Amino acid sequence: QGHLVESGGGLVQAGDSLRLSCEASGRTFRVAPMAWFRQAPGKAREFVADISRSGGSTDYADSVKGRFTISRDNAKNTVYLQMNSLKPEDTAVYYCAAGSPYSSTRPVEYTYWGQGTQVTVSS
Numbered sequence: 067q068g069h070l071v072e073s074g075g076g077l078v079q080a081g082d083s084l085r086l087s088c089e090a091s092g093r094t095f096r097v098a099p100m101a102w103f104r105q106a107p108g109k110a111r112e113f114v115a116d117i118s119r120s121g122g123s124t125d126y127a128d129s130v131k132g133r134f135t136i137s138r139d140n141a142k143n144t145v146y147l148q149m150n151s152l153k154p155e156d157t158a159v160y161y162c163a164a165g166s167p168y169s170s171t172r173p174v175e176y177t178y179w180g181q182g183t184q185v186t187v188s189s
Contacts, residue, residue, distance in 0.1 A: 088162030
Protein backbone atom coordinates (compact mmCIF):
# COMPACT_ATOMS: atom_id res chain seq x y z
CA GLN A 67 0.00 0.00 0.00
CA GLY A 68 1.10 3.54 -0.67
CA HIS A 69 0.58 6.57 1.48
CA LEU A 70 0.96 10.18 0.35
CA VAL A 71 0.87 13.24 2.60
CA GLU A 72 0.71 16.76 1.21
CA SER A 73 1.69 19.90 3.08
CA GLY A 74 2.45 23.55 2.41
CA GLY A 75 -0.95 24.94 1.46
CA GLY A 76 -2.33 28.16 2.87
CA LEU A 77 -3.92 31.55 2.29
CA VAL A 78 -1.86 33.99 0.22
CA GLN A 79 -2.36 37.09 -1.86
CA ALA A 80 -2.22 37.28 -5.63
CA GLY A 81 1.38 37.39 -6.80
CA ASP A 82 2.71 35.46 -3.81
CA SER A 83 4.45 32.09 -3.85
CA LEU A 84 3.91 28.76 -2.10
CA ARG A 85 5.74 25.45 -2.14
CA LEU A 86 3.76 22.27 -1.71
CA SER A 87 5.38 19.03 -0.60
CA CYS A 88 4.19 15.47 -0.95
CA GLU A 89 5.94 12.78 1.07
CA ALA A 90 5.42 9.17 0.05
CA SER A 91 5.71 6.27 2.47
CA GLY A 92 4.81 2.63 2.73
CA ARG A 93 5.98 1.88 -0.75
CA THR A 94 8.95 2.78 -2.92
CA PHE A 95 7.85 5.64 -5.15
CA ARG A 96 11.33 6.37 -6.35
CA VAL A 97 10.65 4.43 -9.54
CA ALA A 98 7.20 5.87 -10.14
CA PRO A 99 6.06 8.97 -12.01
CA MET A 100 4.23 11.39 -9.76
CA ALA A 101 1.79 14.20 -10.38
CA TRP A 102 -0.12 17.09 -8.89
CA PHE A 103 -3.80 17.69 -9.54
CA ARG A 104 -6.19 20.29 -8.16
CA GLN A 105 -9.90 20.60 -7.63
CA ALA A 106 -11.83 23.82 -7.14
CA PRO A 107 -15.35 23.83 -5.64
CA GLY A 108 -17.91 22.62 -8.15
CA LYS A 109 -15.28 21.68 -10.71
CA ALA A 110 -13.68 18.44 -11.85
CA ARG A 111 -10.23 17.45 -10.69
CA GLU A 112 -7.69 18.80 -13.16
CA PHE A 113 -4.10 18.03 -14.02
CA VAL A 114 -1.46 20.50 -12.87
CA ALA A 115 1.94 18.88 -13.44
CA ASP A 116 3.72 15.55 -13.57
CA ILE A 117 7.29 14.34 -13.32
CA SER A 118 9.02 11.22 -14.56
CA ARG A 119 10.75 8.63 -12.41
CA SER A 120 14.14 10.26 -12.69
CA GLY A 121 12.83 13.81 -12.63
CA GLY A 122 14.27 14.44 -16.06
CA SER A 123 10.92 14.91 -17.76
CA THR A 124 8.10 17.17 -16.65
CA ASP A 125 4.78 18.30 -18.07
CA TYR A 126 2.48 21.15 -17.09
CA ALA A 127 -1.04 22.34 -17.68
CA ASP A 128 -1.10 25.40 -19.91
CA SER A 129 -2.68 27.41 -17.10
CA VAL A 130 0.39 27.02 -14.85
CA LYS A 131 3.22 26.85 -17.38
CA GLY A 132 5.95 29.35 -16.56
CA ARG A 133 4.65 29.87 -13.01
CA PHE A 134 4.76 26.42 -11.40
CA THR A 135 7.68 24.01 -11.16
CA ILE A 136 7.46 20.34 -10.17
CA SER A 137 10.52 18.58 -8.79
CA ARG A 138 11.35 15.49 -6.77
CA ASP A 139 13.91 14.21 -4.30
CA ASN A 140 13.94 10.44 -4.61
CA ALA A 141 16.23 10.06 -1.60
CA LYS A 142 13.46 11.60 0.49
CA ASN A 143 10.55 10.05 -1.44
CA THR A 144 9.18 13.56 -1.82
CA VAL A 145 7.77 15.56 -4.72
CA TYR A 146 7.42 19.33 -4.66
CA LEU A 147 5.33 21.94 -6.44
CA GLN A 148 6.78 25.44 -6.41
CA MET A 149 4.01 27.89 -7.23
CA ASN A 150 4.94 31.45 -8.14
CA SER A 151 2.87 34.44 -9.28
CA LEU A 152 -0.24 32.87 -7.80
CA LYS A 153 -3.62 33.99 -9.11
CA PRO A 154 -7.10 33.79 -7.54
CA GLU A 155 -8.00 31.16 -10.15
CA ASP A 156 -5.32 28.90 -8.65
CA THR A 157 -7.51 28.53 -5.56
CA ALA A 158 -8.24 24.82 -5.08
CA VAL A 159 -7.43 21.73 -3.08
CA TYR A 160 -4.16 20.35 -4.40
CA TYR A 161 -3.60 16.60 -4.51
CA CYS A 162 -0.50 14.53 -4.98
CA ALA A 163 -0.87 11.33 -6.99
CA ALA A 164 1.20 8.24 -7.73
CA GLY A 165 0.83 4.68 -8.94
CA SER A 166 0.54 5.20 -12.66
CA PRO A 167 3.06 3.16 -14.68
CA TYR A 168 3.69 6.21 -16.86
CA SER A 169 3.31 9.97 -16.62
CA SER A 170 -0.29 10.88 -17.32
CA THR A 171 -2.62 13.87 -17.18
CA ARG A 172 -5.61 11.64 -16.42
CA PRO A 173 -6.61 11.20 -12.75
CA VAL A 174 -7.98 7.71 -13.45
CA GLU A 175 -4.45 6.47 -14.22
CA TYR A 176 -3.25 7.07 -10.66
CA THR A 177 -3.85 4.61 -7.84
CA TYR A 178 -2.62 6.50 -4.79
CA TRP A 179 -3.79 9.92 -3.66
CA GLY A 180 -3.01 12.18 -0.76
CA GLN A 181 -5.67 13.85 1.37
CA GLY A 182 -5.14 17.21 -0.32
CA THR A 183 -3.95 20.61 0.86
CA GLN A 184 -5.97 23.79 0.46
CA VAL A 185 -4.49 26.71 -1.46
CA THR A 186 -6.44 29.96 -1.36
CA VAL A 187 -5.32 33.01 -3.30
CA SER A 188 -7.00 36.31 -2.52
CA SER A 189 -7.14 39.17 -5.00
